[in-house]
Amino acid sequence: MKVTLITGASGGIGKAIAFEFAAKGHHLLLVARNKEKLSTICSELHVKFKIEAHYITADLCDKNSPQFIYEESKRRGLSINILVNNAGKGSSGEFYKNILDSELEIIQLNNASLVALSHYFVKDMIAKKSGYIINIASMIAFIPSPYMAVYAGSKHFLKTFTYSFAEECKPYNVKVMLFSPGLTTSNFMNTKENNNDWGKTLTANSNTQTPEEVANELMIAFGKEKVFHVSGSKNRFFVKMTGLMSQRFIAKTFGKQKRNQMGLK
Numbered sequence: 097m098k099v100t101l102i103t104g105a106s107g108g109i110g111k112a113i114a115f116e117f118a119a120k121g122h123h124l125l126l127v128a129r130n131k132e133k134l135s136t137i138c139s140e141l142h143v144k145f146k147i148e149a150h151y152i153t154a155d156l157c158d159k160n161s162p163q164f165i166y167e168e169s170k171r172r173g174l175s176i177n178i179l180v181n182n183a184g185k186g187s188s189g190e191f192y193k194n195i196l197d198s199e200l201e202i203i204q205l206n207n208a209s210l211v212a213l214s215h216y217f218v219k220d221m222i223a224k225k226s227g228y229i230i231n232i233a234s235m236i237a238f239i240p241s242p243y244m245a246v247y248a249g250s251k252h253f254l255k256t257f258t259y260s261f262a263e264e265c266k267p268y269n270v271k272v273m274l275f276s277p278g279l280t281t282s283n284f285m286n287t288k289e290n291n292n293d294w295g296k297t298l299t300a301n302s303n304t305q306t307p308e309e310v311a312n313e314l315m316i317a318f319g320k321e322k323v324f325h326v327s328g329s330k331n332r333f334f335v336k337m338t339g340l341m342s343q344r345f346i347a348k349t350f351g352k353q354k355r356n357q358m359g360l361k
């Protein structure tokens with residue numbers, strides 16, 4: 097059975113993506129840590145869309161989880177033809193004050209586990225000469241972002257990795273897309289790493305999309321087999337404009353602006 101695997105599907109953007117794929121008749125394998133939420137979502141998807149919805153609970157901050165997810169999907173006879181690497185977390189504040197273990201977890205979750213999942217599943221896709229991998233980045237992948245240094249770095253890595261990997265996959269008819277949301281109303285800013293004065297102040301009054309709007313744009317980009325898409329017209333304009341400036345200039349400008357906002361000399 098052909099199945100779409102979505103990580104971070106127990107809430108926010110990942111859950112909205114699950115509903116979009118289910119509405120198109122895809123069978124699903126959802127991954128996150130919260131068993132109760134995953135179980136409820138799978139039941140809802142099955143009843144509403146008459147699809148098979150499976151889940152695996154796993155912590156992708158654990159480096160063994162990608163292999164476990166791959167082997168578990170094989171054991172259950174699920175053939176993954178679309179992989180949506182969505183699970184991610186961020187942090188905000190002064191890097192030197194942030195908890196180091198938590199900063200390193202961002203790199204494990206947003207980068208290392210995503211690379212490992214891609215590595216496991218792409219081999220099967222290449223063998224079948226068919227498949228699609230969607231990596232959920234962020235607008236921040238395009239702009240240096242002082243006071244979100246590790247998160248910004250993780251998404252910059254994801255951009256370069258995805259563009260390079262997408263080219264390598266072309267001869268095998270495996271499509272790879274970098275999909276970049278802007279600020280989205282989810283639980284993202286309520287995690288302990290982001291739920292601080294910096295996160296709240298710096299994102300106040302920002303242009304936001306809902307997870308459903310983001311997921312809907314993702315499906316349109318997926319339908320067009322895009323390699324790259326920034327969600328939201330204002331976000332796309334912003335990314336285009338900042339693309340005309342030097343990264344160093346952007347870092348200096350944002351650094352100064354954020355220090356002013358936070359009253360830091």
Ligand SMILES: NC(=O)c1ccc[n+]([C@@H]2O[C@H](COP(=O)([O-])OP(=O)(O)OC[C@H]3O[C@@H](n4cnc5c(N)ncnc54)[C@H](OP(=O)(O)O)[C@@H]3O)[C@@H](O)[C@H]2O)c1
Nearest residue numbers: 104106107108109128129130156184234279280282283284
């Ligand atoms: N929200 C934004 O403003 C925004 C903007 C740009 C990009 N993004 C990106 O969009 C993606 C989804 O973010 P979101 O806004 O939907 O965030 P969210 O509401 O916090 O949801 C994150 C999802 O990832 C899962 N997750 C978190 N840590 C995990 C772990 N260690 N192992 C397995 N699953 C984990 C969570 O489920 P459990 O807690 O059940 O594990 C949840 O399902 C992320 O990659 C984020 O960087 C978000």
